[in-house]
Amino acid sequence: MKLLHNITAKKPVVREKYDKAEVVQCYLMIGLQIIGLLLVTLYPICWAIRLAWYYYDGVLSSTRFVGFENFITIFTKDTVYWRTWLTTIKFTLMKLPIELPFAMFIALLLNAKIKAKGFFRSVFFLPTLIGSAIIGVIFFSLFDYFGIMNAILKSLGIISSSIDWFADPSKAMLVLVLGSVWSTFGSNVLYFLAALKNIPSEVYESADLDGASKFVVFFKITLPMIAPILQMILLLSINGTLHVGDFVLVMTAGGPSGSTHTVMSYIINSFVPGFAVEQGVNIGYGCALSLVTSVFMTIIAIAYMKISTRLANMY
Amino acid sequence: MKKTKMKNLLPVYISLFVLMVIVLFPLIYTLLASLKSQMEFFNSADKLFPEKATLVNYKSVLTSDRIDLKTMLFNSTYYTICCVVINLIASAMNAYVFERGRFPGKKIIFTVFSSLMFINMGSITVYPLFDILNAIHLNRSLLGLIVIKLLGIPIVYIVLVRSYVATIPKELDEAAKIDGCSFFGIFWRIILPVLKPILATVGVLSFNASWNEYLMPSIFTLSNPKQQTLMVGIYALKSTGESAANWGLMLAAAVIALIPVLVAFIFGNRYFIDGITEGAVKG
Numbered sequence: 123m124k125l126l127h128n129i130t131a132k133k134p135v136v137r138e139k140y141d142k143a144e145v146v147q148c149y150l151m152i153g154l155q156i157i158g159l160l161l162v163t164l165y166p167i168c169w170a171i172r173l174a175w176y177y178y179d180g181v182l183s184s185t186r187f188v189g190f191e192n193f194i195t196i197f198t199k200d201t202v203y204w205r206t207w208l209t210t211i212k213f214t215l216m217k218l219p220i221e222l223p224f225a226m227f228i229a230l231l232l233n234a235k236i237k238a239k240g241f242f243r244s245v246f247f248l249p250t251l252i253g254s255a256i257i258g259v260i261f262f263s264l265f266d267y268f269g270i271m272n273a274i275l276k277s278l279g280i281i282s283s284s285i286d287w288f289a290d291p292s293k294a295m296l297v298l299v300l301g302s303v304w305s306t307f308g309s310n311v312l313y314f315l316a317a318l319k320n321i322p323s324e325v326y327e328s329a330d331l332d333g334a335s336k337f338v339v340f341f342k343i344t345l346p347m348i349a350p351i352l353q354m355i356l357l358l359s360i361n362g363t364l365h366v367g368d369f370v371l372v373m374t375a376g377g378p379s380g381s382t383h384t385v386m387s388y389i390i391n392s393f394v395p396g397f398a399v400e401q402g403v404n405i406g407y408g409c410a411l412s413l414v415t416s417v418f419m420t421i422i423a424i425a426y427m428k429i430s431t432r433l434a435n436m437y
Numbered sequence: 438m439k440k441t442k443m444k445n446l447l448p449v450y451i452s453l454f455v456l457m458v459i460v461l462f463p464l465i466y467t468l469l470a471s472l473k474s475q476m477e478f479f480n481s482a483d484k485l486f487p488e489k490a491t492l493v494n495y496k497s498v499l500t501s502d503r504i505d506l507k508t509m510l511f512n513s514t515y516y517t518i519c520c521v522v523i524n525l526i527a528s529a530m531n532a533y534v535f536e537r538g539r540f541p542g543k544k545i546i547f548t549v550f551s552s553l554m555f556i557n558m559g560s561i562t563v564y565p566l567f568d569i570l571n572a573i574h575l576n577r578s579l580l581g582l583i584v585i586k587l588l589g590i591p592i593v594y595i596v597l598v599r600s601y602v603a604t605i606p607k608e609l610d611e612a613a614k615i616d617g618c619s620f621f622g623i624f625w626r627i628i629l630p631v632l633k634p635i636l637a638t639v640g641v642l643s644f645n646a647s648w649n650e651y652l653m654p655s656i657f658t659l660s661n662p663k664q665q666t667l668m669v670g671i672y673a674l675k676s677t678g679e680s681a682a683n684w685g686l687m688l689a690a691a692v693i694a695l696i697p698v699l700v701a702f703i704f705g706n707r708y709f710i711d712g713i714t715e716g717a718v719k720g
Contacts, residue, residue: 140539144620148538151530151621156546158588161569163553166562228456234449244706245457248464251698251709253649255668256691259675260463263470263684266482270466273483304463309713316714367560368652372672386559390652394560396659405564412561420555 174410179402192410202380203411206388207418213299213384214363221303222310222359229314230340243315250308258372261301262288291381294374298382301373306362310355317351318344353430360426364419371397385415464695471495471688478684494689503683504674505663506690512579512658513648513666513694519583520647521640524591528639529632531590532598533624537610550590563656579664582657594639597715601635602628638712641705645698667694 149156174192178185196203228246232239249257265271265287272284287293321344329339345352367386370376376383376391383391391397393408465485470478472490481488498506534540535547566585567577575581605628613623651668658664665673671690674683702709 140541141620144538145540147620148534148540148543151534151538151624152546154588155527155531155550155590158590159549159553162566162585162588163590165569166565167556167558169565169568170558170561228453231449231453231456234446236446236449236453240706242453242457243710244702246460247710247713248702249460250713251645251649251702252464252695253651253668253698255649255651255672256694257463259671259687259691260467262675263688264463264466268482270470270483270485304460312710312714365557372651375676390560394563394656396656405561408561409558412559416556416558419557423555 170409170412173406174413176406177404178406179404181402185406188406192404192407193414195407196410196414200411203385203388206383206385209295209382210364210366210384210386213295213302213366213382214360216295216299217302217363218356218359220299221307222355224303225307225310226314228307228311229318230344232311232315233318243311246311247308249304250306252305254305254369254372257301257305257369261297261373265297288374289378291378294378294382298370298373302363302366302369305369306359310359313351313355313358314348317348320351321347357423357426357430361423364422389415467688467691467695471685471692473685475685482684494685495693498686498689498693501686504670504686504690506667506670506693508663509665509667509670510693512664513668516579516583516650516654516666517644517647520586521643523583523587523589524594524643525636525639527589528591528594528598529629529636530624531595532602533628535595536599536602537607537623537628538620551592551596553590554592560652560656563653577657577659578661579654579658579666582653591643594643597712598632598635598639600715601632605631634708637705638708638715641701641708642712644701645709648698 175187175189176185177188177191232243232246236242263269267284267286271287272281275281276284285293287297325343325347326339329343334342365386366384367390370382370384370387371390374382376387380388389408389411393403393405393411469486471494472492473487474489474491474493477487477489498504531550535543570576570581570584573584575584609627610623613627618626649668650666651672654666655669655672658666658669667690671687671694674687674690
């Protein structure tokens with residue numbers, strides 16, 4: 123959060139005298155980014171916000187102003203869109219309770235005085251480096267009807283007959299969650315490790331002298347001491363999971379019958395060329411959806427920050 | 438004394454080993470399955486180890502007309518190199534200017550740059566990007582996407598490098614300034630050489646991100662399959678409907694696509710891990 127700190131940090135107000143040559147060189151060095159800011163960042167955002175009030179299917183002549191119509195449709199008729207929000211929240215609620223304790227557990231193991239720490243750390247970080255398209259291919263093959271996962275689960279006696287993983291909504295969701303956990307838990311292991319390193323060993327030693335059990339040490343010492351970083355990890359994870367989009371497309375393509383579409387993957391799948399099946403979709407409606415979505419995402423992020431700082435102040 | 442310590446740590450080692458096998462399983466599976474022949478795939482897809490390991494998939498993936506792997510490898514390499522170079526130059530220069538430069542509007546520009554991380558209209562904005570490319574006579578292509586990247590603001594990398602620049606003693610700049618070095622001269626002669634470690638981090642992170650990028654390259658190469666990157670091409674194989682016949686090819690191609698990432702990770706391990714940890718603490 124140093125970024126925010128940098129922005130808000132108050133510096134003494136002194137009228138600076140600028141060196142002309144330095145000013146010119148500064149602007150030249152960041153010139154491309156300033157042009158880019160206007161051209162490929164702000165212009166597209168303004169374009170989308172404006173189009174949200176239009177009907178636009180890619181043909182200029184049929185474009186017309188429709189006022190709030192797109193928004194009214196979103197809030198009164200578009201049940202599919204709101205279902206994708208439910209799916210997104212369900213996905214988050216399934217993923218984080220698996221991923222964070224798992225990452226925490228590995229970090230605790232790695233924090234012990236073991237040999238080959240660096241090796242193990244690298245191994246657990248490895249999946250994070252693999253592209254989503256490749257993960258999609260690998261998991262599709264792993265969970266194939268005739269594939270290895272069905273065989274393993276059958277031989278362990280967990281299931282009695284092969285499962286068609288991608289044909290059932292809740293099972294497809296499970297595969298999606300597993301793949302997603304696999305692809306992101308590695309960074310969280312590193313964050314937790316960094317947090318654990320900050321705890322002075324004297325704290326543990328004195329707890330040891332007092333004869334505290336491992337559970338007590340974890341819940342009374344470790345967890346409270348890493349609370350600030352835990353808060354940051356949670357924010358990053360929630361943010362990442364809410365924004366998950368192309369990962370869904372490569373894992374399940376939203377299937378079966380759209381039941382695993384998250385908000386982002388639904389918008390890509392309905393309005394982005396190459397993913398949208400229908401020709402002539404109302405792009406204006408897509409803009410309105412994107413606008414509503416980004417407002418909600420921002421509200422959630424701000425609400426989380428507000429709530430967690432209030433909680434932090436209480437303790 | 439030492440013996441009891443080993444004994445205490447034994448459960449830790451065992452747990453770590455078991456977890457390691459579980460975590461690596463998808464990769465081990467992919468590697469072993471890519472060594473199976475087409476026949477074996479149909480008859481015993483449920484076995485982990487191939488009865489007779491063969492490189493036939495690798496041979497045919499390099500010659501098959503279903504997937505033009507060599508062109509894809511070229512496209513991915515070209516795209517990745519361009520993105521890495523762009524990110525290195527942009528992050529180094531922006532970081533230096535925002536940390537050391539004194540110019541009107543500095544604070545507000547940086548605030549706008551960093552707040553863009555939070556304002557995100559999502560992928561619907563590809564339409565205006567296409568319009569911009571049309572206006573400068575570039576079509577939807579990999580080159581078009583690279584131009585978009587060139588104009589992008591890699592804010593995470595900028596923040597990462599900026600905090601590194603802040604640790605360089607200011608006396609170095611001032612001494613060079615007294616010697617008559619210009620603002621850019623100080624960057625080029627003094628700052629840039631010192632930035633090597635952090636730029637290595639930016640390099641490996643952006644290498645990995647661009648090599649693995651799927652969504653944007655697939656949108657921009659849609660009408661032009663000759664320009665598909667590896668990620669786009671391999672995934673396209675899956676959705677052709679006859680994927681069962683393509684299993685071997687797909688997994689062999691996946692292994693080939695993984696090799697550069699693994700090599701980068703083996704050599705740049707430290708930079709990856711530093712980058713992820715620092716990026717989170719600073720971002």
